[in-house]
Amino acid sequence: MPKKIQMPSLSGGTGGIPEIMKRIMFISPYAGRAGAEVYLYRFLKNYDEQRFQALVVTEKFSPLFASLQPKILYTYMKKSSIVMETKKIVRQISSKLQKQDKPHGFGLFVEEVHRQFKPDEWVLNSILMQKVMPSVLRMQAHTTLIVHEMPSAYSFVSMQSMQAMIKYCQRIITNSSSSSKALSVMGREDIRLQPCFYDAEEIRIHQSRNGLRSELGIEPDDFVLVGAGSLDFNKGIELFMQISEASSGRAWKFVWIGGERKTGFNHFINCLYARLKVNGNLMILSEKDHDFYEYLNICDAFLLTSFNESFSLVTLEALALGKPAVVYDCGGVNDFMTEVSGRIVDSRNPKKWIDTIAWVEQNYKQFPASELKALAAQYSTKTQVPALTALLSDDENHA
Structure with a gap:
């Protein structure tokens, strides 16, 4: 049995509160x-x-x-x-x-x-x-x-x-x-x-972006690509890792933020990570809480590799930080992603992703932070x- 719920009074005539509130x-x-x-x-x-x-x-x-x-x-x-x-x-x-x-x-x-x-x-x-x-x-x-x-x-x-x-x-x-x-x-x-x-009040950056990048071993001239989400199959973490492997040798760093679920798939990802991290361009960080936006802010562009997303709030939050996004054509992102905010990729071929990321890097000035933040503000x-x-x-x- 639930404990007795303490019910506040619903009556009153001040502040426009109706006598019977829904x-x-x-x-x-x-x-x-x-x-x-x-x-x-x-x-x-x-x-x-x-x-x-x-x-x-x-x-x-x-x-x-x-x-x-x-x-x-x-x-x-x-x-x-x-x-x-x-x-x-x-x-x-x-x-x-x-x-x-x-x-x-x-x-x-x-x-x-x-x-x-x-x-x-x-x-x-x-x-x-x-x-x-x-x-x-x-x-x-x-x-x-x-x-x-x-x-x-x-x-x-x-x-x-x-x-x-x-x-x-x-x-x-x-x-x-x-x-x-x-x-x-x-x-x-x-x-x-x-x-x-998203809640703009939650997106508060207190730590130096360059300082945090330095702590993670990221060079000042590295182009940083961040992905986020739990380490499950739908989030496309495997594709994210394949892109990092195929782009080895470029001045790109790939950072994934998200917790594991103790599944067989997570064991597979852990073993794959152990093999790929020797390339020096990939890191998987644990799940973040109050400091999530500090880590999201280290990116130059956000990558969404999910198979299916009904909306993808984290992509929107990246835009709110002024970061362009490269996203898979996975559903809900089509409602707000335009060429102003980045690029949509319709393939899961890592080479297609590398070509798209390279284009975004070369044309980075086409994505001014002020325009990305203005787009995101429509969904605050x-x-x-x-x-x-x-x-x-x-x-x-x-x-």
């Missing part, structure tokens, strides 16, 4: 500073709390969401109690008799929170929240689904859950035209497009959060 329960994954979690964190950090009251529910503890209290309410599922386990068993038996989906333990927790908070709407922050769909149907909750994923991630969701989310969620929001197109194939044409956004929290706030509060006339 309540939204956001149900989110949390696995560290990943895309869906950071998206919701930045939104709630910057939204106008007079528009609706927000509660976030996660399965695991999230320091990100906890840091937003008391602006929002936050709770997470702790170790299952005997009472919760008993309820789960009873409902599993009941659902089997009625030929319904079995309830998930986290779904039962969400139901208990629902009874306390009494939300007007549930918002599932990712298709990975499929586990609460049986609870959505059982509680007949008015539900919005935010889709951050491309089709390559659909394999992590059961067919039954995907069908249910597409059919029963009253509203679906996604962050790129590529993602929207994929959803329309499954029968939903009323998709709402809401781009991702300042411009995008009010639009999403209006959409969720059903008041788009006041975006």
